[in-house]
Amino acid sequence: MSVQSLSESAPTDTGLPVRARRLGTDPRDALALARRPWTLETAAGTVTVRGAVPADLRGVALMHGRCSAQTLLQRYLRGGTAPSLTTMSALLQQPLVVVALSEAGDVVGLASGSRPAQLPGRDAEPGRTLQLGLVVPDDAQRLGIGRALAAHVAASAVLLGYRDLVADVSAQGLPLRRILDGIGDTRSTRHPGGSRLRTRVDRSVLGGLGPTLGALAG
Numbered sequence: 001m002s003v004q005s006l007s008e009s010a011p012t013d014t015g016l017p018v019r020a021r022r023l024g025t026d027p028r029d030a031l032a033l034a035r036r037p038w039t040l041e042t043a044a045g046t047v048t049v050r051g052a053v054p055a056d057l058r059g060v061a062l063m064h065g066r067c068s069a070q071t072l073l074q075r076y077l078r079g080g081t082a083p084s085l086t087t088m089s090a091l092l093q094q095p096l097v098v099v100a101l102s103e104a105g106d107v108v109g110l111a112s113g114s115r116p117a118q119l120p121g122r123d124a125e126p127g128r129t130l131q132l133g134l135v136v137p138d139d140a141q142r143l144g145i146g147r148a149l150a151a152h153v154a155a156s157a158v159l160l161g162y163r164d165l166v167a168d169v170s171a172q173g174l175p176l177r178r179i180l181d182g183i184g185d186t187r188s189t190r191h192p193g194g195s196r197l198r199t200r201v202d203r204s205v206l207g208g209l210g211p212t213l214g215a216l217a218g
């Protein structure tokens with residue numbers, strides 16, 4: 001990885017706004033590391049995580065078909081339905097999106113870091129904040145995939161210069177709360193559509209970066 005301090009004029013061709021902080025990491029290198037394939041051992045077999053590509057659309061759509069309405073509601077809030085293919089396709093083209101794949105090639109998790117959605121009646125989130133999007137289909141939950149993906153996005157966020165992660169849930173969101181509590185100081189704010197969880201992230205979360213945790217793949 002090249003060593004280069006970030007500055008106000010740092011390149012933004014990662015597709016994400018680059019935070020002006022002196023981390024000594026080129027944002028393009030940070031993003032490449034975030035998307036690099038790695039593996040995670042679970043009780044149901046080896047899971048491979050890598051940067052998402054447009055060709056993942058079919059697998060991601062099928063994964064949403066294996067999610068219960070409750071899971072979809074927690075992830076997407078409105079109505080407990082899966083997003084449209086157009087929305088999924090747009091998501092897969094964002095820079096900080098990773099998919100988790102089972103040994104059979106099924107998508108068993110999807111995680112993203114993006115600029116936060118604006119809540120009705122609330123000020124926009126400051127530039128230091130990244131929104132976590134995370135979903136694991138019901139048939140792959142409670143295997144540690146969600147925790148590993150969230151830790152990976154949190155570490156990637158720090159490498160990219162962000163200091164807060166936010167995630168929106170429709171109800172209490174206990175699994176997510178347990179995950180975020182394990183990452184850093186987490187607070188919850190209620191809003192008409194549910195709750196926004198906010199977690200402080202700093203260098204202490206860098207050990208959660210997938211390629212440093214699991215074996216490199218591919």
Ligand SMILES: CC(C)(COP(=O)(O)OP(=O)(O)OC[C@H]1O[C@@H](n2cnc3c(N)ncnc32)[C@H](O)[C@@H]1OP(=O)(O)O)[C@@H](O)C(=O)NCCC(=O)NCCS
Nearest residue numbers: 071074075133134135136141142143144145146147175178
């Ligand atoms: C949140 C989510 C991604 C967690 O995925 P997962 O792979 O099941 O999570 P893990 O296996 O890593 O478990 C994480 C923690 O949640 C707990 N947990 C998981 N499912 C749970 C459940 N149904 N009830 C209570 N706790 C639960 C686990 O016990 C674990 O906590 P622990 O390690 O302290 O025991 C998954 O439940 C999901 O997709 N939920 C719906 C979408 C959502 O809430 N997304 C977040 C908002 S963007």
